[in-house]
Amino acid sequence: MTAIPRIYVIGSGSMGMPLAAFLSANDIQVIAVRTSVEGVSPTIESVTVELPAGKSLQANVKMVSLSEIECVDEGILLLTAKATANKYIADSLRTKFSKLPIVVMQNGIGVEQVYIDAGFPKIYRCVLYATGQTIQKHHYRFREVSESPIGIVKGDPGEAQAIIDQISTPTFRFRYVESIEREAWKKAIINAAFNSICPLINVDNGIFHRDKHVAMIAETIIDEASSVAAKIGIRFQKRELLDQLLLISQRSDGQLISTLQDINNGRETEIEFLNLEIARIGNGMSPPIDPRVTRILGEMILAKSKSTI
Ligand SMILES: NC(=O)C1=CN([C@@H]2O[C@H](COP(=O)(O)OP(=O)(O)OC[C@H]3O[C@@H](n4cnc5c(N)ncnc54)[C@H](OP(=O)(O)O)[C@@H]3O)[C@@H](O)[C@H]2O)C=CC1
Ligand SMILES: CC(C)(CO)C(=O)C(=O)O
Numbered sequence: 511m512t513a514i515p516r517i518y519v520i521g522s523g524s525m526g527m528p529l530a531a532f533l534s535a536n537d538i539q540v541i542a543v544r545t546s547v548e549g550v551s552p553t554i555e556s557v558t559v560e561l562p563a564g565k566s567l568q569a570n571v572k573m574v575s576l577s578e579i580e581c582v583d584e585g586i587l588l589l590t591a592k593a594t595a596n597k598y599i600a601d602s603l604r605t606k607f608s609k610l611p612i613v614v615m616q617n618g619i620g621v622e623q624v625y626i627d628a629g630f631p632k633i634y635r636c637v638l639y640a641t642g643q644t645i646q647k648h649h650y651r652f653r654e655v656s657e658s659p660i661g662i663v664k665g666d667p668g669e670a671q672a673i674i675d676q677i678s679t680p681t682f683r684f685r686y687v688e689s690i691e692r693e694a695w696k697k698a699i700i701n702a703a704f705n706s707i708c709p710l711i712n713v714d715n716g717i718f719h720r721d722k723h724v725a726m727i728a729e730t731i732i733d734e735a736s737s738v739a740a741k742i743g744i745r746f747q748k749r750e751l752l753d754q755l756l757l758i759s760q761r762s763d764g765q766l767i768s769t770l771q772d773i774n775n776g777r778e779t780e781i782e783f784l785n786l787e788i789a790r791i792g793n794g795m796s797p798p799i800d801p802r803v804t805r806i807l808g809e810m811i812l813a814k815s816k817s818t819i
Pocket of ligand 2: 639
């Protein structure tokens with residue numbers, strides 16, 4: 511019998527900790543690795559995750575700082591740290607985990623690039639269709655929207671499927687897709703609407719299915735960002751994006767978008783990888799496409815987060 515590789519969840523936040531708790535509750539060997547704090551020795555923490563319909567899950571999760579881990583030759587890395595920390599994290603991971611496959615689970619366009627540049631041998635990309643929110647220390651609220659797609663950046667379908675089989679649990683499911691770049695753009699366009707509009711009006715994710723006027727602002731972002739994607743050969747029907755946006759809005763009603771959680775907590779946001787990256791790509795085209803509303807709302811988020819910090 512082949513040994514089942516250990517899972518390292520890199521970045522123990524609102525998504526990483528529920529994921530680690532679900533794996534631990536399913537008897538998968540998992541370690542939640544802290545990236546923003548150095549020098550924390552291994553501990554076992556009791557983690558509670560609130561689920562829909564008043565259910566909840568409790569699991570013991572092993573935690574340790576990245577700085578405290580020696581070189582590791584076997585296992586799987588699931589990257590759930592903020593994309594804003596990627597440069598620092600890629601440098602640290604490369605010295606300790608250079609042989610391991612990594613699954614980049616962050617929102618945004620091009621978030622996997624630093625791991626390609628760092629020479630990781632196997633890189634997979636996951637697009638998360640779930641929401642996680644920290645209620646208090648080691649206590650989270652989690653909602654799955656639908657299965658989260660995983661595809662290949664650099665690797666092979668067999669390994670991708672083996673990883674999916676290992677990390678899927680009934681509460682957090684993953685599926686294999688051929689065209690992960692299209693999936694990443696689809697989610698980034700949807701995020702460009704959620705992660706700018708919700709924080710700017712200071713409201714939860716449910717706003718789009720509750721208020722058709724706010725949904726119309728999202729539609730403008732969808733139109734603009736889709737025309738940038740179309741220019742690089744990634745085409746969407748507007749309906750496909752709108753339906754997915756409304757589905758997320760319904761299924762995460764009451765949850766706060768990660769960018770609003772960031773602003774509320776005085777943290778840097780990932781808007782550079784969303785609205786502002788889409789605008790940069792559009793404006794770098796020949797002839798340039800300026801996704802004006804998408805860009806301006808992104809710039810407002812940047813200003814709002816800086817003024818709060
Ligand atoms: N929250 C959500 O609902 C969703 C989030 N996502 C995406 O998942 C990813 C994780 O999001 P989420 O869990 O909400 O994020 P959190 O804000 O909870 O942060 C995740 C972890 O990133 C690490 N981190 C943050 N800043 C730094 C830094 N400067 N240096 C080193 N490490 C840092 C910390 O790890 P540690 O605590 O270990 O030190 C932190 O706990 C993001 O890319 C997000 O866009 C996608 C879908 C939904
Ligand atoms: C759009 C949403 C809620 C979907 O998972 C998300 O990506 C986030 O909270 O950042």
